[in-house]
Amino acid sequence: MNTDSLAQPQDDAAMPRRLGSLRLRLTLGVPLLTLAIVVVLTWSRAGPAAPVDELGRIVWQVLLLSVAQLLLIEALLLRPLQRLAAGCEAMESDAMPLQPEGARPAPGLAAELDRIGHAMRRVHGSLRQQDQDAQALRRELAHQRLLLEQAQAALEANRRELASLERTDALTGLANLRAFDEALRREFKRAQRQRGLLALAVLDLDEFKQFNQRHGAATGDAALKRVATLLNERFKRDTDVVARLGGEEFVALLPGVGMAEAQGVLELLRDDLRSLGLPDGQGQLTLSVGLAAVSPAHPYLSAQALMQAADEALYIAKHAGRDRLSLAA
Numbered sequence: 536m537n538t539d540s541l542a543q544p545q546d547d548a549a550m551p552r553r554l555g556s557l558r559l560r561l562t563l564g565v566p567l568l569t570l571a572i573v574v575v576l577t578w579s580r581a582g583p584a585a586p587v588d589e590l591g592r593i594v595w596q597v598l599l600l601s602v603a604q605l606l607l608i609e610a611l612l613l614r615p616l617q618r619l620a621a622g623c624e625a626m627e628s629d630a631m632p633l634q635p636e637g638a639r640p641a642p643g644l645a646a647e648l649d650r651i652g653h654a655m656r657r658v659h660g661s662l663r664q665q666d667q668d669a670q671a672l673r674r675e676l677a678h679q680r681l682l683l684e685q686a687q688a689a690l691e692a693n694r695r696e697l698a699s700l701e702r703t704d705a706l707t708g709l710a711n712l713r714a715f716d717e718a719l720r721r722e723f724k725r726a727q728r729q730r731g732l733l734a735l736a737v738l739d740l741d742e743f744k745q746f747n748q749r750h751g752a753a754t755g756d757a758a759l760k761r762v763a764t765l766l767n768e769r770f771k772r773d774t775d776v777v778a779r780l781g782g783e784e785f786v787a788l789l790p791g792v793g794m795a796e797a798q799g800v801l802e803l804l805r806d807d808l809r810s811l812g813l814p815d816g817q818g819q820l821t822l823s824v825g826l827a828a829v830s831p832a833h834p835y836l837s838a839q840a841l842m843q844a845a846d847e848a849l850y851i852a853k854h855a856g857r858d859r860l861s862l863a864a
C-alpha cells in the first residue's frame with residue numbers, strides 16, 4: 536500500500552473551516568431551540584398569554600440555558616473534535632509526537648477521540664514504515680536482479696567460450712577432431728544427397744619427431760602454428776574446413792571440390808611449405824598427403840569409408856618415401 540496518498544495534504548483549511556461553521560450553527564441553533572422549548576413549556580403550563588407576560592424571564596432562561604449548553608458542547612464536543620482534527624493534520628505532516636510529554640489523558644469523549652487520534656497516528660506511522668520497507672525491498676530486488684543478469688551474462692560468455700574451446704585446437708586455433716568429425720558427417724550427407732563433390736585430404740608433417748628433437752618442442756610448436764596459418768590461407772572458402780587431428784596431423788575437408796582440383800591446391804600448399812622460411816638452422820619441413828574424393832562417379836558408402844580411404848593414401852605416401860601426395864584408389 537502506498538501511504539503517499541495518506542500523506543498528501545487535502546485542504547489545510549478545510550477542517551478548521553468546517554468546525555467554525557459547526558460552531559456558528561450551534562451558536563444560532565441552540566438558543567433558537569432552547570427558546571422554542573421554553574416557550575412551549577411555559578405555554579403548556581400557563582396558556583398562550585403567558586409568554587408575552589413572562590417575556591423577560593423567558594429571555595433570561597433562554598440565555599442562561601443556551602450559554603450553558605454551548606459551553607458544554609464546546610468542552611465536550613468541539614474542543615476534542617478540534618484536537619482530533621489537529622492530530623489528523625499532524626499525522627499528515629508527521630509534525631506531532633504520538634503522545635506529548637507529560638500530557639494527561641483527557642476525560643470522557645475527549646479521551647476517546649484522543650485515543651482514536653493516537654491510534655490513527657500509530658497506524659499511519661506503521662503504514663509509512665511499511666512503505667519505506669517496501670521501497671527498500673524493491674531497491675534491493677532491483678539490485679539483486681541486476682547482479683543476476685550480470686551473472687547470467689558472464690555465465691553465457693563462459694559457456695560460449697567453453698563450447699568454442701571444446702571445438703578448437705588450443706595450440707593452432709584450428710577446428711579440433713570433434714568439430715572435424717561433425718563437419719565430415721554433415722558434408723558427406725550433403726554430398727550424398729546432392730550427388731555433389733567432396734574432397735578430403737589428410738596431411739602429416741614428415742619426421743616431425745626429429746625436428747622436435749633437433750630444435751626443441753617450442754620450435755616444433757611454432758612450426759605447427761605456421762603450418763596452420765598456411766592451411767588457413769590456402770583453404771579460405773566459407774565451406775572449407777581445416778582441422779588439426781592431433782600431433783603433427785592435419786586435415787582439409789573441401790565441399791564442392793573434386794579430386795583434380797583438390798590435388799592442384801594441395802600441391803600448391805606443399806610448395807608453400809617448402810618455401811616457408813624457417814629460422815636459420817631449422818632446415819625444411821615437408822608434408823605427406825593422402826587425398827580421397829567423393830563424386831557421382833566415385834561414391835563412398837560412409838564418411839568413415841571416405842576417411843579411411845584418405846588415411847590409406849597417406850600411409851602409401853609415407854611408405855613411398857614421404858614428401859608427396861597420394862591419391863586414394
Ligand SMILES: Nc1nc2c(ncn2[C@@H]2O[C@H](COP(=O)(O)OP(=O)(O)OP(=O)(O)O)[C@@H](O)[C@H]2O)c(=O)[nH]1
Nearest residue numbers: 739740741742743744745747752753755756782783
Ligand atoms: N612440438 C610439438 N610436438 C608435437 C606435438 N604433438 C605431437 N608432437 C610430436 O610430433 C612427433 C610425431 O612423431 P611421429 O608420430 O613419430 O611422426 P614423425 O616423426 O613425423 O614421422 P612420420 O610421420 O613417419 O614422418 C612426436 O615426437 C610428438 O611428440 C605438439 O603439439 N607440439
